[in-house]
Amino acid sequence: MVFSYSDSVYPIRADFGEAHRAYWHELARPGCWWNGAERVAIAAAVRSARDCGLCAERKQALTPNAVQGEHADAGVLPTVAVEAVHRITSDPSRLSKAWVDGLAKQGLSDAAYVETVGIVGAVVSIDSFHRNLGLPLEPLPKPEGGEPSGYRPPSAEPGEAWVPWIRPEKASGSETDLYFGMARVPHVGMAMSLVPDAVRAMGRLSEAQYIALAIVAMPGRNQPGRALERAQIELVAGRVSALNECFY
């Protein structure tokens, strides 16, 4: 069984394993814009970005655009997708709207980009959990067959983000469940709604690793069963965000 944390030297809550297994299963299946093999290749590219010479050089440069070259990656992904995965993984604080628009001009649609963001974020966080506990990384899943659905939510529209999103009042039909009926949703909760399943996956992982998204904006409220107080959780969250130079 994947993510069998019962073998770990640490007592790891069961919901960590459940959430990580559920994501691995989802990762292997066709998404909206990438098939299973491509989604797993995105996950592999996240891991190869860590040892990528071009990413390391760019990270040191005054501006990432000053360094040209090829990323270390031998996967099945188009070059533009590899660039997206590596930059989001290794240098997220210096991304720009111009860069995202440039990816679109090279053929990476806004929705495929959002699906990519979701996969990168999930794999980075699951791998980071393992690293934080000194555990070996879980082998990537075997891709399942099938084609991407091509689903683009009709209610998605341009907003304040670089990519279209679904506003809470427009979350109806297939997207009724997306925001748990909340009238106000933090921007980070709406950010990937152009690919609704990416939002759902974010919610499941957050509930295990952090707290349920429905109570994030309620300071002082905590997820039952946590060994950390809410303030202790937010201290860790704030420190990690600050070191990543994340303004949001």
Place this chain on the structure above:
Amino acid sequence: MLLRESGAMEGRVFDPRAVTDASVASGVPFGEELVAFASASVTGSEAELAQHREALEAAMGVEAMVDAAGVAANFERMVRIADATGIPLDKPVAVFTVGLRQELGIDAFGAARNTPKVGALLAALGRLGQPLARRLMARYAGRS
């Protein structure tokens, strides 16, 4: 902001500067160990991470250390979602945190350009309105 407000909800005062300056005492119980572990998670070597993992476990217990490992991992994801989609701060947060952001120095982060500048008048109103905002948040959280 969630750190500061989490304390305020319980009548405690925490210093949010600890997130940008590890030498500042947050006032959060076991804050020093938590900040050291979170720092090692992002920037530390495997050896440093192991050292702070053990220190946190010794201070708070293994369950708390595992929870902290999960939170730190989760925010490696959240920062990438926020930065890769260019989301601005939510408007009320932008208005109510003008002073806090200046204090923490995070307006210098590159992604700050995604959030429109808050005018001086609105920023002043935000400062004045903080007690009301706090009461609304408490009501929202079902704790008042």
